Amino acid sequence: MNASPASPQVVIIGAGPAGVRAAQTLVDAGLRPIVIDENRRAGGQIYRQPPPGFVRSKKELYGFEAAKAEALHSSFEQLRAKIDYRPDTLVWNCAPGQLDLLHAQRHAEQTYTHLILCTGALDRVMPFPGWTLPGVYTLGAAQVALKAQGCVLDGRVVVAGSGPLLYLLAYQYAKAGADVVAVLDTARFGDKLRALPALLRQPVTFAKGLYFIGWLRAKGIPLIDGVEQIAADGKQSIQSLRWTRGGKTTEIACDALATGFGLRSETQLAELAGCRFVFNELNQQWLPQRDDAGRSSVPGVYLAGDGSGIAGADAAELSGRAAALALLQDLGLPSSKAESRQLAQTLRSNLQFRQGLETAFPTAVHWARDCADDLVICRCEEITAGELRRSVQQEGTVEINRLKALTRVGMGRCQGRVCGAAAAEILAHATGVSVADAGRLRVQAPVKPIPVSAALAAEEQI
Amino acid sequence: MSLLRRVAEQERASVSFWLDGKALSARAGDSVLTAVLTHAEQLRRTEFTGAPRAGFCLIGCCQDCWMRSEDGVAVRACTTEIAEGMRLLSGAVPVAGENK
Numbered sequence A: 001m002n003a004s005p006a007s008p009q010v011v012i013i014g015a016g017p018a019g020v021r022a023a024q025t026l027v028d029a030g031l032r033p034i035v036i037d038e039n040r041r042a043g044g045q046i047y048r049q050p051p052p053g054f055v056r057s058k059k060e061l062y063g064f065e066a067a068k069a070e071a072l073h074s075s076f077e078q079l080r081a082k083i084d085y086r087p088d089t090l091v092w093n094c095a096p097g098q099l100d101l102l103h104a105q106r107h108a109e110q111t112y113t114h115l116i117l118c119t120g121a122l123d124r125v126m127p128f129p130g131w132t133l134p135g136v137y138t139l140g141a142a143q144v145a146l147k148a149q150g151c152v153l154d155g156r157v158v159v160a161g162s163g164p165l166l167y168l169l170a171y172q173y174a175k176a177g178a179d180v181v182a183v184l185d186t187a188r189f190g191d192k193l194r195a196l197p198a199l200l201r202q203p204v205t206f207a208k209g210l211y212f213i214g215w216l217r218a219k220g221i222p223l224i225d226g227v228e229q230i231a232a233d234g235k236q237s238i239q240s241l242r243w244t245r246g247g248k249t250t251e252i253a254c255d256a257l258a259t260g261f262g263l264r265s266e267t268q269l270a271e272l273a274g275c276r277f278v279f280n281e282l283n284q285q286w287l288p289q290r291d292d293a294g295r296s297s298v299p300g301v302y303l304a305g306d307g308s309g310i311a312g313a314d315a316a317e318l319s320g321r322a323a324a325l326a327l328l329q330d331l332g333l334p335s336s337k338a339e340s341r342q343l344a345q346t347l348r349s350n351l352q353f354r355q356g357l358e359t360a361f362p363t364a365v366h367w368a369r370d371c372a373d374d375l376v377i378c379r380c381e382e383i384t385a386g387e388l389r390r391s392v393q394q395e396g397t398v399e400i401n402r403l404k405a406l407t408r409v410g411m412g413r414c415q416g417r418v419c420g421a422a423a424a425e426i427l428a429h430a431t432g433v434s435v436a437d438a439g440r441l442r443v444q445a446p447v448k449p450i451p452v453s454a455a456l457a458a459e460e461q462i
Numbered sequence B: 001m002s003l004l005r006r007v008a009e010q011e012r013a014s015v016s017f018w019l020d021g022k023a024l025s026a027r028a029g030d031s032v033l034t035a036v037l038t039h040a041e042q043l044r045r046t047e048f049t050g051a052p053r054a055g056f057c058l059i060g061c062c063q064d065c066w067m068r069s070e071d072g073v074a075v076r077a078c079t080t081e082i083a084e085g086m087r088l089l090s091g092a093v094p095v096a097g098e099n100k
Helices: A017-028 A058-082 A139-149 A164-176 A189-199 A203-218 A268-272 A313-330 A337-360 A385-395 A400-407 A420-431 A452-461 B032-037
Strands: A010-013 A034-036 A084-086 A089-095 A098-103 A106-111 A114-117 A121-123 A136-138 A151-153 A156-162 A179-185 A228-234 A238-245 A248-253 A256-261 A263-265 A277-280 A285-288 A301-303 A376-378 B004-006 B014-019 B022-027 B066-069 B074-076 B087-089
Touching: A010 A017, A017 A058, A017 A313, A058 A313, A089 A268, A106 A452, A114 A313, A121 A139, A136 A139, A139 A151, A139 A156, A139 A164, A139 A256, A151 A164, A156 A164, A156 A238, A164 A179, A164 A203, A164 A256, A189 A337, A238 A256, A263 A285, A301 A313, A313 A337, A376 A420, A385 A400, A385 A420, A400 A420, B014 B032, B022 B032
Parallel strands: A010 A034, A010 A114, A034 A084, A114 A301, A136 A256, A156 A179, A156 A256, B014 B087
Antiparallel strands: A089 A098, A098 A106, A121 A263, A151 B004, A228 A238, A238 A248, A277 A285, B014 B022, B066 B074, B066 B087
């Protein structure tokens, strides 16, 4: 019934910057999309809203980005009555024309004719000794604790890794009263210098980065670049962090560590939707293929925001609108082609800035390649680097899904979201091929754990 | 020891819960993770090596923060709100009747 072309059933997954702007564009055209979001409130991760009853101002919560957060939240409030909004709802499977949902521990199904996937991103991390200890978190996790819960990591905090969030988080933490004892950047000064021309394409963003660094320096917080071989020690939780720089080893006592290297797209639903994937050199990740407007390889399935390639929140708002405009065009509804072209051009030029960031803050992939055999790579199943390498040596494993089948890496509860990049690096390095040639780790429904009762309910309805 | 410290939003209603049989207090709007880690330094032990874990991503992606309640229900601590009377287990102390 819903499937007739006359009454399209549009579902948007994700209510972050991309999802909200996509919804707004469709509502403006007279449609009533369903917006499904795993979070309880709209805004995504970057403009995440604390639970009701929290009182900090947008300025306190989002700093320089307060005006954008306010604009997105108020746009969404105005949309609420004109959309079918399903917060706190997990989409755990995506088949042609149908989604499996979990809300309040209960199974539900939802049909669609058109789908806009705005699934966002998570921290890109690389394993190092001690990374599974309590007290070690991603940069994003440390930020969410502050933004959404008014908490900081307790005690002496080290911030380590690379990427723009490194300095932003250290600044936000120090400003909120956390005891930030060091910021360790694995990028070298030369990397940043090389990236300068590309970074200057977005002078405001670049200036903000310099501001955070200057502020941290003025507070006397040690900022150390060119850091290598990070290792956390501790029994019950992290107690100290070691690193080398220029051949010299330094150790610092600490109670918490926030770490990460930029972001990784959440692509599981696009894969289950049947989208074609290509290896993206810039993101160093397999991504669903999309055209300039956000059309995937599957008719009726559109991609927007960081979930199909990291470009940041501003670009996500634009790509959400672009995908919705493309959808309207495909439905034969009025939609400005000139605006679509303009959006595509802006998004393309944004990629050059992204390239600059990758040059300035390269991911320390050698942490995985060169790690000791006893290092746990897969946090869920506690699989070590040695087990992966032995599989290559003894069983001749050359492909990532074969490696998964033989060792269980990426088979656990997170489905390789956290360890997938590192496992691919280890496999590629051990077999002497590129990460792209090591293959793409495939996912299976449910994309996140669901109660057995919900899985049984889904079975019965098939 | 605790892993999290409150620096803002302190004026919220109090919520009582139990952690490993001990009565503790959280604030309305806390996640289970916040409620527990402002008092303690682990959420669970791993199935294979028994190593302590305390979550990692806090946005529902890594699945490293699944706790157990006393009645055996699994709770993803970072995305579940604390509720009055919750009885949670962190694996930090042996539970009566549990083997070894």
